[in-house]
Amino acid sequence: MSTHHETDVAIIGAGPVGLFAIFECGMLRMRTHVIDTLDMVGGQCAALYPEKPIYDVAGHPAIEARDLIDKLAHQAAPFHPVYHLGQQVTGLTQIEDGGFRLETSRGQTIAAKAVILAAGCGAFGPNRPPLDGIEAFEGKSVFYMVQRREAFRGQRIVIAGGGDSAVDWAISLAEVAERVMVVHRRAKFRAAPESAARLDQLAESGKIDLVVPYQLHGLDGANGHLSAVVVADLDGKERRLDADVLLPFFGLSMNLGPIADWGLALDRHTVSIDPSTAETNIPGVFAVGDIVTYKHKLKLITTGFAEAAHAAHAAYPLVHPNEALHFEYSTSKGVPGL
Known part of the structure; x- marks a missing residue:
């Protein structure tokens, strides 16, 4: 050539x-x-x-x-x-x-x-959350993008972030996932108003869990596969979210x-x-x-x-x-x- x-x-x-x-x-x-x-x-x-x-x-x-x-x-x-x-x-x-x-x-x-x-x-490239040991889970149960929605069918998904990507994927994946949990450090989301309103509707109906105000704190699991995502509120109080997948959307x-x-x-x-x-x-x-x-x-x-x-x-x-x-x-x- x-x-x-x-x-x-x-x-x-x-x-x-x-x-x-x-x-x-x-x-x-x-x-x-x-x-x-x-x-x-x-x-x-x-x-x-x-x-x-x-x-x-x-x-x-x-x-x-x-x-x-x-x-x-x-x-x-x-x-x-x-x-x-x-x-x-x-x-x-x-x-x-x-x-x-x-x-x-x-x-x-x-x-x-x-x-x-x-x-x-x-x-x-994605902005990675500063979580100890996250590299071991990347590509197996921690993903920074969604290429095939169907790959997440029936799974327990934690989505972290407050922008359009986090909100849009929470809405979309709620149709196929067993459970969708959205972690954000404040109750207000930085997404398009219609999308944010739709997120609130799905939360009120129980199809999405809003975990606010919390931040990612740690990961539990073995061999690259998650069993739970640990989050903490602004006072440091921890909460464990049973999960198969973490999707961090931090831009x-x-x-x-x-x-x-x-x-x-x-x-x-x-x-x-x-x-x-x-x-x-x-x-x-x-x-x-x-x-x-x-x-x-x-x-x-x-x-x-x-x-x-x-x-x-x-x-x-x-x-x-x-x-x-x-x-x-x-x-x-x-x-x-x-």
Whole structure:
């Protein structure tokens, strides 16, 4: 396989926004190569919560993350994107005669006229609770993501956390689990109001146990298999929860990795852009999705979709410098061939 490639646009990140960027570039007759550290497309949607329902994608009252990724990949497929999966972009340099050279951790090089950074939160991993001996249970009875809800059928599940992931999975797993217990250090949850209200309804009906205000304190079990989760209140009073599974949802630790060294204007762990074009401080490099920041930025998938459209249109003059771009609706022009 060749280690050098040339394309119109290099897209870094194959999550939902990166996949939609393929479509937007394709609609403007721009070829794409896509690089992602995961060995599959879909980003966090595929790796962390493929069965999690998403409620705020236009046209879908509810859609599982995995199904959304499948539809986005299908939408991008007519434009024949080239995927470089299981590798990280380690270097980004400008080429003297215009464009960029990307280098990956597997020795691939890609020359592109424009770059769209759709790397989500950069490299990510779960925030682990500080419990002695938790490593022995990880992957057997302690999990930081739910890939198959059915795998937890009939089990006693402790969910720890107070955000959307904890609440959404408590609601979903209550349909298949023997028992669901939600541990949080306060009675108020930081989740969407409708989800929090649904959680309260299930608690009142006895389908979910709210263990509040408590925090994780310890684990009991042997050979990687839990028998109980020990929690403690703010005064240190302990309580034992008989359990088969612990799901700690304390968010992700983010790391931009090599991206932090490319000379981009950064605001903490995010990249600053012009929201009207999605262009960064480096001309020809655009950024979209959760990795970007600007005033009033909303970290929603649908916002990232709009940013991908802005980036593709702004990149068009770099790929087709002598052609005027006349905006047309997709219903008028259909899907062009590349």
